[in-house]
Amino acid sequence: MATIQRVAELAGVSTATVSRALAGKDTVSAATRLKVEEAARSLGYVASATASSLASGRTRNVGIVMPYLGSWYYASVLKGAHRALADAGYDLTLYHLEDTDRHPERRRRLFSEFLGRKRVDAFIAVSLELTDEELDRIHDLGKPMVGLGGPLRGVTTLSLDDRAVADLATSHLTSLGHRRIAFIGGSEGFDLDFHLPARRRQGYEDALTAAGIDLDPALRLEGDFTIEGGHQAALQILGDPRRRPTAIFAASDEMAIGTILAARSLGLRVPEDLSVVGIDGHELGPFFGLTTVDQRPTEQGRLAAELLLNELRPQGPHEHTARELPYDLTVRRSTAVAPGHHD
Structure with a gap:
């Protein structure tokens, strides 16, 4: 059985150095650490997590x-x-x-x-x-x-920035000439911290206001961030020809996928009859041709x-920072110019 002593002999160092190297201590040079790791690998030696944590005060x-x-x-x-x-x-x-x-x-x-x-x-x-x-x-x-x-x-x-992300998704639809744009989000009681559902609804409303489009509460629905919820909400609004939108912005890709499935079940073509955009960058997005804001x-x-x-790390930063995450609009085949719209 491989022991720390055999690793030390093969690497030409002390057992204490082996212990420090395998624990990731900064006091061991990169060259020595590499030598120890190669010796341990060749012998099939794995350091005891319990012993390592006792020695370093760290559990890794x-x-x-x-x-x-x-x-x-x-x-x-x-x-x-x-x-x-x-x-x-x-x-x-x-x-x-x-x-x-x-x-x-x-x-x-x-x-x-x-x-x-x-x-x-x-x-x-x-x-x-x-x-x-x-x-x-x-x-x-x-x-x-x-x-x-x-x-x-x-x-x-x-x-x-959930408000900016939703603004970008909705602005993509207004840039294509859509004026009747529905929103599928989460209910006020939906338990997501940092007010994500409300902020995405605000971004949707910001984009409509910037495009000179009046807000219509009848075009706001709740899907609670699931495929099933998006499907039910989309059936509800698409099944009524009197208030059917030309586009739907769903506040998550899963709800957007549910929307596409609902449109298909009603015989509507995406994007010829209905444009759909979501948020996330879901792995199923390419399969459904879903336009989305990818948050990676x-x-x-x-x-x-x-x-x-x-x-x-021992010399790690002591100042705590707030950083904004990047996002990108990924345009696929689920969005197109609004029916009857001409530049």
Whole structure:
């Protein structure tokens, strides 16, 4: 069986140097670390995580706290974060906070007990608007944290400007001559932090106002960010010829996909009879020819993890910054010039 002593002999260094090199300590030169890693690999030696954490005070484990698991967006963020952490030699522990409105005790225990156990070195909070008490608890633990989704006091955060993203998606439709544009979003009671549904509705209204189009409450529907919800909302408005729009902006790609399926079931052609645009950059978007504003969630997860890893370094940054996430309009075949419109 491979031992740390055999790795040390093969690399020509002490066992203490092997331990420091495999723990990622900055006191070991890059050349020595490479030599140790090659020796360990050739012998099939894997350092004990328990021993390593006792020696360094680090678990090499990062906690990710999420409100949902079922949606494609959160799965993509998790994938991106996991890749970056695994490449850096870190494990990942997932904390799930679904349905805490009905079970507030779960959330209270997470912040009062679970995060206090010395199982993780740092945290990433995804789409969670933390209370002052919860933030104080995190800061008291003295562990680095990165927030993804909105501003958090005393924490490095990454945010998407949801109002600007929705404005861009809707402006794409007005630029094609559409005047009767419906919006499918989330209900006021839909539990998303940082007021995402409201901000995307505001962006939609901003674009209509800028184009000189009157706001029509009858063209606002609720789909709650699922394919099924988008499908039902689209059937509701497309099935009534008196108020049928020429375009629909759905506040998520999953609702936009549901809209396309509803249009097909009613015999409407996309984009000849109806243009559809979404937000996300969903992996099924190309299959449906969906025009979308791509927010690159896998990249968001990777970036959050890399910022956190930077904070975990001994000389990591002490100033916490708020950074805006990039986004791009990706035009595909689900949008076209409005019927009867001429430049």
